[in-house]
Amino acid sequence: MPRPRPKSPNMQNYRPQLTSVLSFGHRLSGVALSLGAFGLAGWLAAGASGPEAFGAAQALLLSTFGRAVLFLITLALFYHLCNGIRHLVWDNVRGFELREIYLGGWAVVGASLILTLAFWAWGLA
Amino acid sequence: MTTRTISSFARARGLGAAGHGTSHWWALRVSAVALVPLVLWLAVALAGGAAADHARLTSWLAAPLNSVLMILLLAAGFHHTALGLQVIAEDYIHSGARFAAAGVIQLACIAGAAAGIVAVLRIASGA
Numbered sequence: 157m158p159r160p161r162p163k164s165p166n167m168q169n170y171r172p173q174l175t176s177v178l179s180f181g182h183r184l185s186g187v188a189l190s191l192g193a194f195g196l197a198g199w200l201a202a203g204a205s206g207p208e209a210f211g212a213a214q215a216l217l218l219s220t221f222g223r224a225v226l227f228l229i230t231l232a233l234f235y236h237l238c239n240g241i242r243h244l245v246w247d248n249v250r251g252f253e254l255r256e257i258y259l260g261g262w263a264v265v266g267a268s269l270i271l272t273l274a275f276w277a278w279g280l281a
Numbered sequence: 282m283t284t285r286t287i288s289s290f291a292r293a294r295g296l297g298a299a300g301h302g303t304s305h306w307w308a309l310r311v312s313a314v315a316l317v318p319l320v321l322w323l324a325v326a327l328a329g330g331a332a333a334d335h336a337r338l339t340s341w342l343a344a345p346l347n348s349v350l351m352i353l354l355l356a357a358g359f360h361h362t363a364l365g366l367q368v369i370a371e372d373y374i375h376s377g378a379r380f381a382a383a384g385v386i387q388l389a390c391i392a393g394a395a396a397g398i399v400a401v402l403r404i405a406s407g408a
Contacts, residue, residue: 163375183369189363194389195378197355197397203342204400207335214334230324237320240313279328 174261182239185232192229230275235268305364312361319354339404348405352398359394363387 170176202213216222242260245251251260287353296302316401326347332338342348 185371186362186365187282190366193355193362194359194393195401196358197393199406200342200397200400203332203335203338204403210335210338233320233324234395237317241317244310244313273325275328279330 185236213273231272234271238264238267309364315357324370342404359390363390
């Protein structure tokens with residue numbers, strides 16, 4: 157019987173680097189935002205149901221656990237937004253020099269952290 | 282040396298093995314571009330307290346521009362979600378279950394978008 161071909165991804169023998177970590181982060185944040193999209197729809201449905209249901213939803217979202225989840229969702233949102241723009245630049249066959257790829261990667265890390273902190277600083281002000 | 286995997290006719294039509302060419306990839310990009318201003322609009326509105334309580338949420342979403350933008354956000358967002366999750370399922374699920382997964386993903390995203398859009402319409406109509 158032929159040995160089955162190896163299947164991608166082979167994470168166990170892959171040394172992490174900025175490029176691969178950000179690539180995986182894009183997928184991970186995308187999955188988190190998928191849950192966030194259903195959360196947004198549920199939150200709107202609670203709002204449509206009336207003040208009582210919306211108050212219950214807000215109480216859940218503004219609890220310590222809720223705020224922690226919301227913080228991670230906003231971090232995922234701003235990261236996926238910034239790295240998505242990086243992908244759109246690549247789609248135009250720009251920025252493929254190794255130096256540009258690392259520069260863009262660190263810029264995305266910085267921008268997504270700054271946007272997340274700015275959102276919460278503004279929101280809590 | 283080049284290896285030809287598809288016929289010249291198929292290459293010229295540009296539709297590839299799945300028969301729908303780059304349409305999935307392109308729809309992912311179009312929805313991504315639409316989502317850039319839409320998510321920034323939502324982030325600015327929420328940080329500014331547009332939904333701080335039920336009265337503010339309803340008056341904010343009842344404004345026609347805001348209800349239209351929220352419906353567009355839900356449509357583009359759930360479309361992008363369905364396309365993106367399907368790619369992940371196709372990459373990591375190696376059995377035939379990936380077809381079932383793709384179906385579940387698409388149905389769930391259509392349901393999520395419908396629930397969200399109906400909620401916006403109910404708020405906008407004051408129901």
